[in-house]
Amino acid sequence: MLSYCVRNVLQRRQCTLNAAACRAAPALQLSRRACSASSAGELDQAGELLRLCVDRHYVSPGQTNTERFQCGASCVYGPLGSELRRNLLEQWWHSVTRSTAQVFGINTLSSSQDAATGGQLRMVESDSLQRILDQPELSREQLVQQVQALIQSAPSPRTNFLQGALEQCVPSLELVNRKLPFGLAESGLCFQPSDGSGCPAEVTQTSLVWFCSPRTSSHWLDHWARQRLKWWRKFALSPSNFSSSDVPVEELEGPASRGVRIVYSFPWGPEPLETLWSRGQTELLQTHKGVRSKLQCRDGRKSVPHVVSVTGNMDRGVMAFLSNSLQQLKREDNKQKLLRRKVLKLHPVLAPVKVALDIGRGATMELRQVCEGLLQEFMEAKISAWPGYLETLPTSMEQLNAKYDEMGVLFTVVIGENTLESGLLQVRSRDTTVRETKHISEIKNFLSRYISAADNI
């Protein structure tokens, strides 16, 4: 189904949309390559991944939706994808705000009326436009002028968080007593125009804008590039798929003097996940109309801060970790039949479901009650659990395990008759497939310890 999609894309409207969005949106780096994988192997791998994402409720079904996802734009996520994205954003937030005391989170508005930064996309009120069109006394020329004026004064949705952070530099300087360095962090949706045939592309971006003294900006660019690459690799099954490289001089953007890209090697080729720029002070000065006194810092020379920006695409980040963690294992069963097992080995911290709760043979009502109690315990400990025991369609344990492996569920707990008698239950690990017997009283702590141990490596 999916390789069909990927191939089809080349002949369809959607690809034009994607291609146009890619051209129009260098900052968001939407990708055409993802929609034009060439070799059969690449198509198979990409198709397999997307099929699994849809089947296991990471990404909502529908061709336009999966294409959006594959091009590194935001899409409609199912419950598992939504939770994975939440986990990823939370990890990003903690890594950035906890790495140093002087990173502050801010929230700016998602659209701006500043004519200077106004973009292609405009938010227009249809009634206001209609009022102009409804005036019969206007000449054709006057009509054109008024429509143009309305559009030019209409607010633009943000394409990134840079401008908002540059504006917030002044109130923040007061907060830090004009001492450098410090950073402003924000995450959320940014928008890019499409080719007009579809919705504008939305991307879940993360942004750290770092203000430092002029002589240290190159050092900080390297510092953040190292930190960010380390962060991506921390959650990877194959860390070598994540890499970083300097942006060639001819690709430098705007006033940037240096740039670093963090890239993931997808089956269809490398795509940027995060981009760091050493931007100097030009944009900051422009934002504050050249009033240096507002921006001067107490570092002896009263210098205006230099800006290092770190911008990530977390929708593509979600796809990178899904792609990175999908393992296809082959093994022979005891009848020498070849079995293929697909496992989504997401990092314990990122996995949207940590534990599934199921019942084996026994008095169903009583076993369910035990499950309810355990589920409550997990939820209170913020361990996300899957209530498999509510499932009323009969499934074999083997089918169940295959399903949970594809969902990336870390552990499966099975409550059986034995549990009612002795308190013992079966715990199966996704990564080792080993089944262990544990006492019901120790399972919550076991899971908490397992997850926090993985977090602290």
Place this chain on the structure above:
Amino acid sequence: MLSYCVRNVLQRRQCTLNAAACRAAPALQLSRRACSASSAGELDQAGELLRLCVDRHYVSPGQTNTERFQCGASCVYGPLGSELRRNLLEQWWHSVTRSTAQVFGINTLSSSQDAATGGQLRMVESDSLQRILDQPELSREQLVQQVQALIQSAPSPRTNFLQGALEQCVPSLELVNRKLPFGLAESGLCFQPSDGSGCPAEVTQTSLVWFCSPRTSSHWLDHWARQRLKWWRKFALSPSNFSSSDVPVEELEGPASRGVRIVYSFPWGPEPLETLWSRGQTELLQTHKGVRSKLQCRDGRKSVPHVVSVTGNMDRGVMAFLSNSLQQLKREDNKQKLLRRKVLKLHPVLAPVKVALDIGRGATMELRQVCEGLLQEFMEAKISAWPGYLETLPTSMEQLNAKYDEMGVLFTVVIGENTLESGLLQVRSRDTTVRETKHISEIKNFLSRYISAADNI
């Protein structure tokens, strides 16, 4: 300064904007009342609150920005407001998804191209519009037609999350084996048109869309209304300021048969924080073009689910908790001078800064090193800490405490010469103003226990 603002608002453009937004946006319930407080006392209280929010980096400075905030719309938040909003949204998320096993988080797109649900606000690409205006061969009439067609086909930013959840009902039914009830949760920005003179109003909304069997929908409406009121009150200093009441029949919206509002009594009057509607099945059927088979559930009668929606405005929620937690205390000092103390007694779970770290007298370099170590420890334990020791301007301990009280900082830890010798430090509580001596090794656990105890009440 602020009572001036509030009064001024009545004579200025901004008020028209707010008033228009209030009229246009019943779902977001932006409020005109907040901008037209009448009595002097109300103005003082509102002004005092807003001034403190700006001074203490909850809300970014600027008159338009504070007015946005006061009207219950999203604004530019400073670092403390941004963290408070994060904490509130996280608590909401956990309360909704942990309250029952069958609430799933989803992520839908922020704009839709569906003509049926298309709203007032449209996202237009200025180039596409310009191309139409640039065609000299078009007659006036043709020009009007083409501009109208472009606007009508342009995507609309969402005004709420309902439509997205109704669309996701079908894939979710598969996930739950067509068993009711279950819910879909989402939070983020929604948009409302302004009067055209300003940016569209953005609101941070939370949404739970609950699908249940027809005969239980009234029961579930009551259940969620109780749960939600309990949740708001859990974090309140004066819980009685939060109340709920049935929506009068004449104010019922669309197909809703019943509604409940959760309201906060601000100094300037009551404002709705969250609204619950029992909406029946009409909208769900419309969304799926009347195809009942796609929506039928396994409850014996193969019924189409009924919908209960729970929609909150978390920007106003932030303001409600700030307003609720601001205490003004008067006491005499030992010279019988009257001192006024303002304390932001935010709930320990919501407070953006849990602990401030400062140094007393002693070898500055060494004391700072101790602070750095402790700060790292707090950050690893996800206890948000304020590095007061970086402050280089001399302040008295009294001034420092007054500042931290206004920031709502739970505890202040002071590292002094004594700490270097014996490991003992001073801990001051915001709520009791009592100073205790503790050993440096126990401070992290003390804070963690304090916060989680407050969470579990």
